[in-house]
Amino acid sequence: MSQPIDLGNEMTLIDLYDLKMPGRTGSYVLHAEELTIVETSASPSVPYLLEGLKQLEIDLEDVKHIIVTHIHLDHAGGVGLFLEKCPNAKVYVHPKGKRHLADPSKLIAGARAVYGEKFDELFDPIVPVPEDRLVEMSEGDTLDIGDGRVLTFYDSPGHAKHHFSIHDSLSNGVFTGDTIGVYYPQAEGLNFVLPSTSPNQFDPDAMLDSLAKIEGLHVDQIYFGHYGRSRDPKHVYGQIRFWLPRFVEAGEKVFEEMPEASFEEKTEKVAENLENLVTTHLVEQNIPSDHVVYKYLNLDLKVCAMGIVDYLMKQNQ
Template identity: 50%
Template sequence: MQTKDPIRLDDRIYLIDGFDFNIPYRTGAYVLDEEQLTIIETGPSPSIKHIKAGLEKLGFLLDAVKYIIVTHVHLDHAGGAGLLLKSCPNATVVIHPRGKRHLADPRKLAAGARAVYGDSFSDLYDPIVPIPEERMIEKEDGDTLAIGKNCTLQFLHTPGHARHHFSIYDPMSNGLFTGDTTGVRYQLLEDQGVPFFLPSTSPNQFDPNELRQSWERIEKLQLDRIYYGHFGMTEQPNEALQQVFTWLNTFMEIAENAYAEGVGYDKLAERMLEAIRVELRAKGIPDDHETYIILNVDMQICALGIIDYFQKQEKNKQPVR
């Protein structure tokens, strides 16, 4: 099993790489070393072995885990929650109210992902373990959760990527765990001195207007940090948010033209990826850089979500926003 040591972000927050898609720096689980040991995000079930190994390296026992928080129920963020919970007898899963039923009965979630990933589904996501309702708690917008004497987390509903999405504010670091709401951070490009952030527009609840509203709300928090589901932390939240605002506008403009031409999501993904190549070439990143392994996957998924949005707008005869 490929694994590596947890990444220490400060004296109380660690990040364990989940090797989603067997790729490093794709997804991760955050560990908050507080009186009530808390994990934010689990990734899919194949990532759970990495989380367990990371907890062991940090010296934490599984029965010490008190809370497992998932920002939303997409399988690359919460698919492994049920499997991890089986090994954490004292833990409770914290979830958005719209997501609870999907973790209690994940068949619909699994069917949707299977339609996207086909024969690869089992390797990427199985097993998906249902979570008993009595081991979940819901958090409404503005709700809090005390995990330490000096640390009370706050939950903010942040739709746009999905309607069952919240973000978690950590007052100790003045940071926000944003799941997919603020998009994707590319660690391999950061390592080259190129901070790079793209919006996540995956199906099937992507709404650009709601996403922009969530970003505006996040901007007003005047954060010092954003913690990403994909992947890691930035201490440049203003730059990161500005980039996703700009790229969302670019993606929607490319998609509007592509949709009018009647092209499919695969061609749209190619056009979006080409716009990214032009930008990264200008920053000195070659076309064969390894980050394109992740970017190719991301643009395929993002294109699916944008096409789905356009189809819904056309069906409802609403203007594209």
């Protein structure tokens, strides 16, 4: 595995190799008086997290706070498994996500419906988090982790209703999970971000409202769940505002052209439209169509298409 990345401001990024792919998900380690970790990814990523902490010479007994931006399994699926190794830690979660970490049966059922026979390989095991080790954080709540470093939590729906973003006072940065998109470091030099519109709580209007809230914090850097840091927040905001309506339009076009098609047929066509849109853009930016970034993009755009179709079906009911 790769070495942990020093981001400055007493923060380190550990690559968690989601789906065995480098640069897809990561954990952020905040080296404060009360050691804090943001995101754990899915359970198959926990060995990478443990190895990264070992390389940093961190004793797991010193981990005090584990924060998940939302409860989708690629962000929080491994939190229960990881918590078993951290006897002095608590888990911080959005109020709408707390019960699902305590009892993940609905999370498991939902993911099995989407991923089918691949579920076990991608996510197993999903370990419940004991109720007495869960802490809800609501809009404006703060967590002082020592050394003058304060984390402030902001409700940020759009990608999911159980999502918050966290401002870090030391770096004047914000951990945004998936609320304002996925960052693709593989597209070298482009600072390339796309919205994450996965099912089943995608809401474009809420996503733009959350973006405006984050924009109002006037941060210097953004820490993405997928994957890494951008030091150009204005560019990020501009990309989401550019791409989000185009993603929704790609779905609306399919609903107009194929009104009687099944969910699966619509999803397949929307994914094709999204891939064409994004590939055309990147080729124009001198990213050739055989570039490794497409391996990441095509996976994500298929899930994005599912969320768009799900959203439009609800709108048309």
